[in-house]
Amino acid sequence: MSAPDLHDLARHRAAIGEQHLHARSTRPPTTARGLHHVALVASDVRQTIDFYAGLLEFPLTEIIENRDFPGSTHFFFDVGNGSLLAFFDFPGLDVGPYAEVLGGLHHIAISVEPQMWRRLKDKLDAAGVDYLLESEVSIYFRDPDGARLELLADLLGEMYGNEVG
Secondary structure (H helix, E strand, O other): OOOOOHHHHHHHHHHHHHHHHHOOOOOOOOOOOOOHHHHHHHOOHHHHHHHHHHOOOOOOEEEOOOOOOOOOOOEEEEOOOOEEEEEEEOOOOOOOOOOOOOOOOOOEEEEHHHHHHHHHHHHHHOOOOEEEEEOOEEEEEEOOOEEEEEEEEEOOOEEEEEOOO
16 A cells, blocks of 8 residues: 555645634534543553542542443543543453554543643653653553543643634
């Protein structure tokens, strides 16, 4: 398979933008109220809670049995503004390791205040968590099961100081 032509890709992206991007003043309203929760699979409930509630300081808000799979735990963390990060474990099932696949999760970007961003970065350092630092406002790392996370010091609706929302 040959490498894609970067100019063709740029033209294709521009054509999509011309067709679908609208200025905020002319953009149609969304039908959604916001992101309720994103649900991931966890291999170990306690390890996941220690990481998200302990290391990242996202409060655990609920822990219940998964209604769709008896014996499975469904639990939630507060990631701000009414949004939740949820997990399921599936004891007894061989769900396999985390994998980035077409149509799957690439990463979850979570906005935090700049002062909190620095604090959490220091906690990741102290815990020995490997990460990639981007633009002094973004840090990428993986949770215990390999899901990629981003802590972003930009405001909601901004990315690297530019409005995206």
